Amino acid sequence: MKSFEKGKDKNITILGRETIFDGIMKFTENLSIRGKFTGIIDAQGALIVEKDAACKVQYARVVSAAIDGKFEGNITAVDRVEMRTGSVVSGNVTSSRIRIADDVDFEGSVQMLQDTINQNPDIFSIQSEQLKEKFRR
Numbered sequence: 001m002k003s004f005e006k007g008k009d010k011n012i013t014i015l016g017r018e019t020i021f022d023g024i025m026k027f028t029e030n031l032s033i034r035g036k037f038t039g040i041i042d043a044q045g046a047l048i049v050e051k052d053a054a055c056k057v058q059y060a061r062v063v064s065a066a067i068d069g070k071f072e073g074n075i076t077a078v079d080r081v082e083m084r085t086g087s088v089v090s091g092n093v094t095s096s097r098i099r100i101a102d103d104v105d106f107e108g109s110v111q112m113l114q115d116t117i118n119q120n121p122d123i124f125s126i127q128s129e130q131l132k133e134k135f136r137r
Contacts, residue, residue: 010045017052033069051086078113 012030015021019035024042031041032048033055041047041060049055049067057073064079070088075081080097083089088105096113100106 049087057091074108 010029012032013027014032015035015037017034021036022038024040025031025037027043027045029045030048031043031045032050033053034050035053037053037055038057040058041062043062045063047060047062047065049065049069049071051068053069055069055071055073057075059073060075062075062077064081065075065077066082066084067087067089068084072090074092075094077095079095080099081093081095082099083101083104083106085101085103090107092108092111094111094113098110098112
């Protein structure tokens with residue numbers, strides 16, 4: 001997860017291995033799912049689906065996502081989606097950037113988002129974290 005965890009100073013919420021959560025999840029920083037999640041994710045932070053975790057969503061909207069486990073449903077990420085070795089992803093992905101490692105089981109489509117900063121010069125129309133991330137690259 002080293003490439004994904006640039007903002008180590010941020011808070012991270014962990015749904016543990018024995019946790020089963022069914023509902024709507026909203027968060028502004030980082031969420032790591034190690035157990036089972038079913039429902040809707042509508043967030044302004046990063047989502048991490050750990051190895052052996054299962055996430056089944058109606059939809060997920062996040063800034064970025066790293067998937068090591070099983071993810072089912074459509075996901076939209078403003079910044080990027082990483083499907084890591086051994087992950088199983090079933091659903092459509094919409095993102096500015098995507099990385100699919102070797103040995104990923106992916107069934108779905110990919111739609112690329114336009115670069116919001118280059119397309120929209122009004123820096124006040126995007127979230128501050130997105131703007132900061134663009135300048136860090």
